Amino acid sequence: MISADEMAVVDENAAALGVPRKQLMESSGNAVARVVREVAAPGSSVAILAGRGNNGGDGLVAARFLSEYDVTVHLLGRAETISTRISRENWDALQRADVDAREMRDSATLDLGSPDVVVDAMLGTGVTGDLREPERSAVDAVGETDATVVAVDVPSGVDVDTGERSSPAVDADHVVTFHDEKPGLATLDCHTTVADIGIPAAAERVVERGDLLRVRRGGETKGENGRVFVVGGGPYTGAPAMAAQGALRAGADLSFVAVPDAVSTAVQSYAEDLIVQPYEGDRLTPERVPDLVATAHDHDDVVVLGPGLGTAEETLDAARQFLDAFEGRAVVDADALSVVPEVDTDADLVLTPNSHEFVELGGEDVEAFREHTDAVASLADELGHVVLAKAKTDVVSDGERTRICRAGTPGMTVGGTGDTLAGITAAMLATLDPFESACVATYVNGRAGELVTTERAPGGGLLASDLLDDIPRAIWGDDGADP
Secondary structure, X not given: OOOHHHHHHXXXXXXXXXXXXXXXXHHHHHHHHHHHHHHOOOOOEEEEEEOOOHHHHHHHHHHHOOOOOEEEEEEOOOHHHOOOHHHHHHHHHHHHXXXXXXXXXXXXXXXXXXOOEEEEEOOOOOOOOOOOOOHHHHHHHHHOOOOEEEEEOOOOOEOOOOOOEOXXXXXXXXXXXXOOOOHHHHHOOOEEEEEOXXXXXXHHHEOOHHHHHHOOOOOXXXXXXXXXXXXXXXXXXXXXXXXXXXXXXXXXXXXXXXXXXXXXXXXXXXXXXXXXXXXXXXXXXXXXXXXXXXXXXXXXXXXXXXXXXXXXXXXXXXXXXXXXHOOOEEXXXXXXXXXXXXXXXXXXXXXXXXXXXXXXXXXXXXXXXXXXXXXXXXXXXXXXXXXXXXXXXXXXXXXXXXXXXXXOOHHHHOOOHHHHHHHHHHHXXXXXXXXXXXXXXXXXXXXXXXXXXXXXXXXXXXXXXXXXXXXXXXXXXXXXXXX
């Protein structure tokens, strides 16, 4: 079972893995044609109602596979308004093949006649709410026929996730959906065919550019895209500053850094965008914890705990007390990771261990996480938190779901890239669930490293700070998607 949003992610990941959307559309259209053959004999009349997106493109492809039928294609609108390249190509192919394919420029002119079969390829899984013209009139026209109705992916006017119907909506006799069942289809009184269209299993297992579709921006009020509160520093100054900057570059509206007064000036010097909140002393101690927890709770901050804290016993005690008291969302990294097995926290945590820290958390000592994804899943299940295990190939698990991420370059073994990852994860955690946050963040961090390596450091010498400028482009830039 897969939702509409998740299906969009999988489609884009399949393209990133080398299975182009045009190929998937060809398989989808063929699957629709197979169902038409099951419900009507050769020579029957078939009316295909095609929208101007990829759902319509599936219908256009189906027309080519139905040469033994009397097929008429009705495009809902002008051909020049078809919204995707591959659908335009399939429309052009019908024109060259002399298929009866018509543009419906005015909804009042739609005449379906008396077809034996109507193929509803008007609206896909991503469309919800009340129908507009010309789809509204087209749905009414379908209802006036006595035809057998075959819907492509979902009947137009039906919410594929909930099964809720707009008024009007297509009453389908058959639905051909792709790759996996959709939740809302179970509520319909019709026959559903789930067609395998060649999407590889890796499109769901490997984190790829499709996962960036999960990223969303909030409104125009400062803070709606997240406030990140980095608690770190003391022995080290670069790590908390890198994490805080990574969060800003990944879309957080505000980034605060709570550090000992002894290093606050040094941390502030890294970037004027950081809001540094110093406290007395030269390291984190237990007496500072109540104020830090109160600050995080008061502002609903996403916390990053650990970068540059050091391993002094009183600092680790403070980290334990912070996690005991904190009830929000947090990324736990670096020195703070070792205390996680000792605490019982109500917080939602994403843990970001390297191989050494993974063992400290209680995980197996394995050579490569990619070959031992079950070890990551087991630790995540045992701890009750999301684990993002960092290596050449990162592995993310919440104990039930496990995915791998291959983005990145060998140069990212340099110190500091884990700090940028922690900050990116925190920014994502402001709007996504912990598992999705970790998946998106590891891809963004690795993709930023690839951009730096390709364009500015092809011979080596990558610095973690180089990633900061390319984090926004890794998220929002054109990554070669096939529209």
